[in-house]
Amino acid sequence: MKNIKFIIAGTLFGIIMYKSEAASWYRIQEMFRFQSIHMYGIIGLAVAIGVPMVYFIKKREMKDFTGAPIVFHPKAWSIPRYLFGGTIFGLGWALSGACPGPIVVNIGAGFPGYLVVLISAVLGTFVYGFFRNKLPH
């Protein structure tokens, strides 16, 4: 039952995404129209805490609960991969009003339209994987 902790962490994440309204289509529209600090405050504060947190984890060489070192995986630099991939993701984020986590939050919250979004997201991932070596990375 070593996976129970991931279910609990995911449950907390789902509750936070709903209660913060970060999973709300309305809030995403408001964010892309720059009409409230709300979403910028959420992401900005998470990063403002996250940067020193990661810094200290690295500096103190902290261990995870099993005693293994906490490792970070640097991402290889590329312009087309992150620019094109990111832009396509952003188009979908604004259109569906949800990124992958909030898609699942909304299904749990009882909005069946997000089942269509989830199935299509899995399909989009498959099409990416299928054409991966033909795309600029």
Added chain:
Amino acid sequence: MNYILQPWPWYVSGALIALIMFLMLFFGKNFGFSNNLRTLCTMCGADKYAPFFQFDWQKQSWNLFFLVGTFVGGWIAANWLSAPDYTVAISTQTVEDLKALGFSEPVGFVPESQFGIDALSNWANVAILALGGFMVGFGARYAGGCTSGHAISGISDLQPASLLAVVGFFIGGLLMTHVLFPLIF
């Protein structure tokens, strides 16, 4: 209890998201939700069609348990931790902009006209949802991560690639909202 039932302010939510990231690092995992989409492809047999899906998906099963939790969390928050007549209070300017596009006054958490059960019999709407989801899935894997992997985890680790990905998220999001929304809706 009242504080829990009301929507949570951004300064509480942002801190709690950082806590989730710390929790996942403490569990020995890197926080990134969209990897689940690749795992789901492999579980459905996509490894027979592309090498990208040939990996031991059971090593990613922890993330699927996280996904199951996310579903449960959405259910708990909507059914037990929110007022029944609750509507997301967005800025009046956003409401006006959405009305100008033909959307009705905000009601509830997301628009029923797009995501409610009746909206599934509207084929134009289903096509929009499918297109949105397709781009989220395609783009997340192309960019090697989504909001959690890049905007939260990647930028916290000061990864230039993640910063560029987030710039891309906004190029796409602004293009969709300001240029394509008036054409689609």
